[in-house]
Amino acid sequence: MLRNTFSEHSRLRTDQLLEGLTMAEQELLISSGVTHLYKKGEIIFREGGIPTGIFYLVSGRVKKFRTFPKGNEQIFYLCTKGELLGYHALLGEVLYPDSAGTIEDSLITFVPKENFLTVLHQSTALSNNLLKALGREFTHFINSITNLATKSVRERLAINLLILDDKFKSGDRAKMPSVINLSRADLANMVGTATETLVRLLHEFQDAGLIKKTEKAISILDRPGVIKEANLGGLKLKR
Amino acid sequence: MLRNTFSEHSRLRTDQLLEGLTMAEQELLISSGVTHLYKKGEIIFREGGIPTGIFYLVSGRVKKFRTFPKGNEQIFYLCTKGELLGYHALLGEVLYPDSAGTIEDSLITFVPKENFLTVLHQSTALSNNLLKALGREFTHFINSITNLATKSVRERLAINLLILDDKFKSGDRAKMPSVINLSRADLANMVGTATETLVRLLHEFQDAGLIKKTEKAISILDRPGVIKEANLGGLKLKR
DNA sequence: CGGACAATTGAAGCCGGTCAAAACTGGTGG
DNA sequence: CCACCAGTTTTGACCGGCTTCAATTGTCCG
Numbered sequence: 001m002l003r004n005t006f007s008e009h010s011r012l013r014t015d016q017l018l019e020g021l022t023m024a025e026q027e028l029l030i031s032s033g034v035t036h037l038y039k040k041g042e043i044i045f046r047e048g049g050i051p052t053g054i055f056y057l058v059s060g061r062v063k064k065f066r067t068f069p070k071g072n073e074q075i076f077y078l079c080t081k082g083e084l085l086g087y088h089a090l091l092g093e094v095l096y097p098d099s100a101g102t103i104e105d106s107l108i109t110f111v112p113k114e115n116f117l118t119v120l121h122q123s124t125a126l127s128n129n130l131l132k133a134l135g136r137e138f139t140h141f142i143n144s145i146t147n148l149a150t151k152s153v154r155e156r157l158a159i160n161l162l163i164l165d166d167k168f169k170s171g172d173r174a175k176m177p178s179v180i181n182l183s184r185a186d187l188a189n190m191v192g193t194a195t196e197t198l199v200r201l202l203h204e205f206q207d208a209g210l211i212k213k214t215e216k217a218i219s220i221l222d223r224p225g226v227i228k229e230a231n232l233g234g235l236k237l238k239r
Numbered sequence: 240m241l242r243n244t245f246s247e248h249s250r251l252r253t254d255q256l257l258e259g260l261t262m263a264e265q266e267l268l269i270s271s272g273v274t275h276l277y278k279k280g281e282i283i284f285r286e287g288g289i290p291t292g293i294f295y296l297v298s299g300r301v302k303k304f305r306t307f308p309k310g311n312e313q314i315f316y317l318c319t320k321g322e323l324l325g326y327h328a329l330l331g332e333v334l335y336p337d338s339a340g341t342i343e344d345s346l347i348t349f350v351p352k353e354n355f356l357t358v359l360h361q362s363t364a365l366s367n368n369l370l371k372a373l374g375r376e377f378t379h380f381i382n383s384i385t386n387l388a389t390k391s392v393r394e395r396l397a398i399n400l401l402i403l404d405d406k407f408k409s410g411d412r413a414k415m416p417s418v419i420n421l422s423r424a425d426l427a428n429m430v431g432t433a434t435e436t437l438v439r440l441l442h443e444f445q446d447a448g449l450i451k452k453t454e455k456a457i458s459i460l461d462r463p464g465v466i467k468e469a470n471l472g473g474l475k476l477k478r
Numbered sequence: 479c480g481g482a483c484a485a486t487t488g489a490a491g492c493c494g495g496t497c498a499a500a501a502c503t504g505g506t507g508g
Numbered sequence: 509c510c511a512c513c514a515g516t517t518t519t520g521a522c523c524g525g526c527t528t529c530a531a532t533t534g535t536c537c538g
Contacts (some may be wrong), residue, residue, distance in 0.1 A: 068385075076381055094369055134331075135329070135332075138327040152526095197525090202524095
């Protein structure tokens with residue numbers, strides 16, 4: 001039940017995605033690409049741009065977002081190691097509807113459109129894996145939508161902290177509290193609020209002993225407490 | 240550019256979906272199903288339920304939504320004639336993450352899971368059509384997310400009225416202003432606001448000559464005016 | 479050390495949610 | 509045909525969460 005609200009099992013992980021592909025197909029997909037190091041803050045592609053391939057995030061973290069004329073942006077997803085980027089536009093045969101940019105130094109492999117589509121059209125395994133992944137993504141998006149529409153900023157912050165805690169888990173010690181390394185502005189843009197509001201709430205959470213703010217980063221100290229703040233059951237009774 | 244924000248070209252229409260399929264495959268998909276008349280207000284499937292097939296909406300209108308313990312619901316999509324329902328859960332091999340119910344009398348064909356999956360696994364045409372549709376759906380969902388996160392209730396109402404105007408177009412005279420036949424509660428749940436707030440805004444819109452409220456229904460009188468209210472360009476300048 | 483940018487704190491005000499109650503609607507049965 | 513009831517729509521009043529604007533503090537580097 002908790003899973004439904006904030007967990008990220010819909011992530012398009014390549015290990016799942018490549019399952020059942022022949023070595024030749026895997027070769028053509030991943031190994032054929034050019035790998036490039038993106039510095040923190042670099043843009044990978046921009047909304048309105050023409051897709052020319054997909055991106056495989058070897059290491060690092062990438063935000064997917066929309067920008068507005070006012071200057072602000074809305075982040076709706078954070079990619080971590082092993083995920084693919086930019087495939088929606090290719091599949092849908094449309095221009096990029098969103099932008100992607102690194103939030104830390106990242107190693108990214110570019111797979112040309114032709115290679116991706118070639119493998120896609122000859123491998124039913126890849127098709128099926130993609131369909132499964134996209135079907136699950138749906139759950140993620142309606143979670144986001146309902147959270148934004150019905151939850152307070154405070155609750156949304158708590159939810160996002162839980163998600164981020166998961167995404168920032170260091171591979172080695174999965175049990176340790178993660179160090180969530182994200183600027184206030186980025187976090188605010190994920191939660192969908194003003195930076196000032198976010199800062200105030202973080203302060204409150206820290207006072208309550210739920211989190212610890214350490215130089216630019218955040219760690220969850222009291223996970224059950226944060227879960228309670230998130231009100232995942234919708235426990236706010238009618239009256 | 241307007242398209243990006245509120246138009247619904249991502250709709251999973253069967254006519255596009257069945258393109259390239261053999262007659263036998265089309266037969267197995269659509270014609271094999273059982274068609275049933277759902278009365279207005281009936282539930283087709285409920286979140287948490289086990290998917291046993293997909294639904295083809297022959298005629299009528301269906302809302303897709305999430306419910307909360309508090310009793311309220313969030314509508315995130317409105318299906319019209321010709322669309323499919325419930326395929327995400329089958330593809331993702333998960334329980335229904337959302338609910339679906341009719342908002343008017345509807346004719347719906349049920350296609351058993353086995354038939355759907357059989358055709359899916361033997362027809363690359365269907366796979367590709369589905370992938371394309373799902374890729375485009377992505378655009379729709381990030382539109383919803385960014386609208387909810389960054390736009391005022393007033394702007395969101397305007398946007399939704401434009402979408403609904405499109406969805407309630409009567410097939411015969413596409414040029415006439417549509418009659419949007421939706422309860423205040425449903426409309427509020429689409430916009431993501433309280434019924435009372437919605438009613439007040441509708442009143443304002445009518446006073447401004449943008450819309451006309453006729454017994455339970457709404458018609459757009461001044462479409463350019465509504466578009467202006469929607470602030471689609473994000474024209475609200477920084478200062 | 480200074481300059482730029484990020485983070486924080488303060489104060490003011492409005493948008494929108496909530497509660498309560500009135501007005502309106504359609505449907506039902508006497 | 510009218511009175512009544514249940515559900516929906518509408519209006520009113522209140523107030524609290526958030527946004528916004530402004531200003532201060534903190535931090536990282538050249």
